Amino acid sequence: MSTLVVVVDGHDDERIQRDVQAELAWDPRLRPNEIGVSVDRGVVTLTGFVDGAARGWAATRCAQRVRGVRAVADTIEVRLPGTPGRTDAELALAASRALEWDSFVPDEALDVTVANGWLMLRGEVEFGWQRRAAEGELRRLDGVRGITNLVEVRPPASPAGEELRQDVQRALARTLGGDRVTVDVDGDTLVLAGVVRSWWERDQVERVAWSAPGVRVVHDQLLVGG
Structure with a gap:
């Protein structure tokens, strides 16, 4: 069995760091200089604070798009603004509506609970892409600290080998x-x-x-x- 060995030197790390920083600055969903970037042998570590899980996810995706990145360690913390935001009840209602509005997601088979801004998604779907789509809808909501996706995929029939x-x-x-x-x-x-x-x-x-x-x-x- 052959093993892939990826060699990344210091110059590559410097180039990757510059490119990730540029990609973060290019993304309109993020604010300038709110995310710190360090690189060690192609592994990018993101640090800093954002005001919602959607921004943290956007930062991770920015790093993943850069050529030469082998892995991304996301240590960004979500800190909601000090001013009163959505309550858990309001966030639960917004999450429920977001799933209803996505015609490809079987919202009747899904359940969302919220505790301190953290969403717990449960239920069953027939396709894995529906599981991914449901989580994607919830990530866009303001006030979300994070998501735990416990949705199970239950196909109606066995695959054909x-x-x-x-x-x-x-x-x-x-x-x-x-x-x-x-x-x-x-x-x-x-x-x-x-x-x-x-x-x-x-x-x-x-x-x-x-x-x-x-x-x-x-x-x-x-x-x-x-």
């Missing part, structure tokens, strides 16, 4: 081209392996995998190469 593997492999080829990602099927579980060029590509691979019918679990073993 080799046929499923080939379908996912073809979908990945349409999205990424080539065969850098391999797919194995173990019952209702997809196992993804290989090397992608960026976190954006990794996210696209996961999107394709979770869109496959009958899949309950996705094991992501992908490596991000510079």
